[in-house]
Amino acid sequence: MASIEYGFATVSDLDDLLALYAVLRPQYPAYVRGDAEKALASLLGQPHLRLIVARFDQRVVATCRLALLANIGRASRPLGLLEYVVTAGPFQRKGIGQQMLGFALDVAWHLDCCKVVLLSGTQRDLAHMLYEELGFRGDREHGFFIDAPL
Template sequence: MKITVRPATDTDLSALLDLYRELNPDDAPLSEGTADEIWAAISAQHGRTVLVADADGAVAGTADCVVMPNLTRRGRPILFVENVVVASAFQRRGVGRQLMEAAVRLGETAGCYKAQLLAADDAYVHRFYEACGFTALAQGFRRYVE
């Protein structure tokens, strides 16, 4: 299986929505119009890249990456990675690792001093990120806004 990681395009939106349904199956689906509007805003956002892993022509996974400008660390930006998901049919086949390697390269190219993410409270997920070179160094906090 040949895996290519690349920035998502407009034609990937349907596949992205399918992946996000796997990530959050309890979420109500977005209408096509709403999804198109949100995708347009994401696509226009400076420093934001939604990566997709293409496995033999199928979108097998994704990672949403944001390079955030920063006034500390000599002005070097921070890469935030969010909404990482690999389709169940493609898990344990190297897709996630290649996505994370591509995300880190994106941060390196942008001059980031670190790549940061939050992970689900799941030992398997933690082992995956550790295997990709990430270290659990901080306590994460979250407050959902309704």
């Protein structure tokens, strides 16, 4: 059996990434093919973003996005924001998401982030248990969001 490798997404990962995002947020409209390619290329070219992946047999089976947010507080150390954390169904509960998030945290600390915030849907109780095992706390700060008007 092949081992899991952790690293950064490339443009050739597009199909795997789109499949994972469709599982995570099925209510979102699908990309038009050319638009998806442009969006991924743009994202990968931004120095303040890291698209982290877990690969099994050269296929992306999990991903998350780490955004570095400029900060005037905390001696101008950036804030890390983790979002779009998803693992393909057959690979869940095997430690892959945990290892990938550990990799993401290592990247954030290497980039001198003062803290990392992780956003997750309120209904994802099993995922929240994983995040707490990694040291994330859901009882210290409270997040709010608002969607753009249609």
